Amino acid sequence: MIEFHNVSFIYPNGFKALDEINLKIREGDLLALVGENGSGKTTLIKHLNGLLKPTQGKVFIFGRDTKELTVAEVSRYVGIVFQNSDSQLFSETVEDEIAFGLRNFGFSEEDINLRINFALRLFELEIYRKKSPFLLSGGEKKRLCMACILAWDPRFIVLDEPTVGQDFLEKEKLIQMIDLLRRKGKGIVIASHDIEFLWKLQPKMVVMKNGRIIAYSSAEEIFSNSSILDQSNLIPPQLVELSKHLSTKAFQTIEQAKEWIKKRVNV
Amino acid sequence: MFRLPHSFIFSRQDSLIHRLDIRVKIIIFIEFLILSLILFNIRDQLTLLSFLGALIFLSKIERRILNSLAFITFLMAMIFILNLIISKEIIISLSYSLRFLLIILTSSSFFQTISPDELEYFLRLLRVPRYLRFAFISALRFVPLLMLDLIQITDSQRARGLELDKGNIFKRIKNRIPILIPLIISTINRSSQMAEALETRAFNSTKKDVLCLNLNFEKRDLIFLFIFFLPSLLTVGYYYIIYP
Numbered sequence: 001m002i003e004f005h006n007v008s009f010i011y012p013n014g015f016k017a018l019d020e021i022n023l024k025i026r027e028g029d030l031l032a033l034v035g036e037n038g039s040g041k042t043t044l045i046k047h048l049n050g051l052l053k054p055t056q057g058k059v060f061i062f063g064r065d066t067k068e069l070t071v072a073e074v075s076r077y078v079g080i081v082f083q084n085s086d087s088q089l090f091s092e093t094v095e096d097e098i099a100f101g102l103r104n105f106g107f108s109e110e111d112i113n114l115r116i117n118f119a120l121r122l123f124e125l126e127i128y129r130k131k132s133p134f135l136l137s138g139g140e141k142k143r144l145c146m147a148c149i150l151a152w153d154p155r156f157i158v159l160d161e162p163t164v165g166q167d168f169l170e171k172e173k174l175i176q177m178i179d180l181l182r183r184k185g186k187g188i189v190i191a192s193h194d195i196e197f198l199w200k201l202q203p204k205m206v207v208m209k210n211g212r213i214i215a216y217s218s219a220e221e222i223f224s225n226s227s228i229l230d231q232s233n234l235i236p237p238q239l240v241e242l243s244k245h246l247s248t249k250a251f252q253t254i255e256q257a258k259e260w261i262k263k264r265v266n267v
Numbered sequence: 268m269f270r271l272p273h274s275f276i277f278s279r280q281d282s283l284i285h286r287l288d289i290r291v292k293i294i295i296f297i298e299f300l301i302l303s304l305i306l307f308n309i310r311d312q313l314t315l316l317s318f319l320g321a322l323i324f325l326s327k328i329e330r331r332i333l334n335s336l337a338f339i340t341f342l343m344a345m346i347f348i349l350n351l352i353i354s355k356e357i358i359i360s361l362s363y364s365l366r367f368l369l370i371i372l373t374s375s376s377f378f379q380t381i382s383p384d385e386l387e388y389f390l391r392l393l394r395v396p397r398y399l400r401f402a403f404i405s406a407l408r409f410v411p412l413l414m415l416d417l418i419q420i421t422d423s424q425r426a427r428g429l430e431l432d433k434g435n436i437f438k439r440i441k442n443r444i445p446i447l448i449p450l451i452i453s454t455i456n457r458s459s460q461m462a463e464a465l466e467t468r469a470f471n472s473t474k475k476d477v478l479c480l481n482l483n484f485e486k487r488d489l490i491f492l493f494i495f496f497l498p499s500l501l502t503v504g505y506y507y508i509i510y511p
Contacts, residue, residue: 012334046422049426051425070430071426071430072425072428072429072430075425075426075428076428079426080426082419082422082423082426084419084423086449086452086453087419087423087453088420088423088427088445088449090445090448100429100445101427104428104429104430105428134452148427149426149427
């Protein structure tokens with residue numbers, strides 16, 4: 001479990017990015033961090049694997065204070081996939097890129113090979129095994145970054161803006177992947193502005209504003225609360241808007257909306 | 268390590284020095300630089316240092332300077348030790364260290380208080396060709412972005428278990444490769460994107476050079492010019508009038 005106890009964080013220039021954050025994330029949870037730019041999402045994410053240490057308060061990973069652990073020690077349990085894929089790719093081949101993290105964590109060469117095969121298959125990157133990561137498309141690079149993290153099987157996976165630069169099909173694949181990871185009992189944290197994408201996943205939502213958590217609830221409750229939406233400048237997904245216009249409970253899928261309309265118009 | 272380059276990047280502040288006319292800033296910079304190079308007496312150097320300190324405080328850049336002071340002190344210590352070994356004179360060695368400090372602080376306060384537009388004007392005064400001026404100013408504008416990239420890339424690789432400060436010196440250098448390669452690639456990508464963006468906006472289609480800078484010499488500029496010209500007046504007065 002990851003626990004935030006009254007965490008505040010102030011950058012060296014004096015900007016207070018996190019203010020008294022209290023949060024618990026369990027394995028199997030699917031949590032979405034939403035909020036405007038500068039609300040503190042990325043700063044919070046960087047506390048999850050100890051890249052940043054709280055100015056005040058404590059962050060515990062499985063009961064251990066991150067201040068007493070190195071980033072590498074925490075990253076073994078919490079894998080972060082950053083927004084910009086280009087900021088981490090450097091190896092000559094795709095398989096070397098995946099092996100980089102595994103070697104850092106001290107896996108045996110035999111284990112590394114098994115894990116590379118697993119990750120390449122999982123993200124449909126087998127045909128690019130010997131190709132340079134720089135020659136992949138934007139979507140493939142993103143998948144490779146996720147493969148790099150999932151290869152060492154962390155217990156929590158954090159995705160920072162996973163849908164940026166992804167086309168419709170790639171987003172659908174991402175949803176399936178997140179579903180699979182959730183079923184495997186992984187704790188997943190997603191920071192995203194893509195409300196339509198998040199709505200399909202139906203996560204628990206943490207709404208942030210000026211470094212504070214202003215709401216923590218299910219996606220349905222958040223999007224039906226106009227006060228929270230106004231405060232955080234969130235726009236509800238289209239299905240929620242449609243259900244509001246039809247004065248009914250929020251549709252979670254297009255199929256639900258279709259069924260509801262069919263019944264009413266007797267088609 | 269990441270803090271030293273910040274000492275040579277323009278710091279957008281609302282200070283008396285930042286508001287000064289560019290020509291006054293250039294004169295003060297050249298004056299301080301010449302004095303830093305010619306003064307060899309520790310008493311004179313300390314006098315100049317006190318003026319420089321006042322300039323730094325008035326510019327509100329003391330925090331950035333203090334952040335980089337650890338590295339500067341290390342270099343000063345190296346200069347002192349090397350000179351002491353060669354000359355075996357404590358005073359001379361100390362004077363060389365102080366000279367280095369004065370040069371660094373003068374350049375640092377100049378670059379932190381002069382905006383890229385003002386710097387271009389300065390280069391124009393020095394008759395630097397247009398293409399070189401543009402390349403230099405663009406590179407300067409890229410530095411803060413590169414610093415952000417560097418932090419982002421370092422975070423990404425540390426999140427993959429990379430431990431930068433582990434092992435001996437050779438291992439530590441090798442550990443920097445996963446940071447340097449993405450940094451070089453992102454810089455090349457960024458500069459090529461910038462070139463394309465400039466071309467689409469018809470950059471360099473006219474030979475006429477436009478200056479987007481207001482030059483206003485006010486009373487305030489004159490006062491500051493006089494105050495910060497005191498070290499030169501004192502030096503000239505002392506060495507050429509009192510003790511010629």
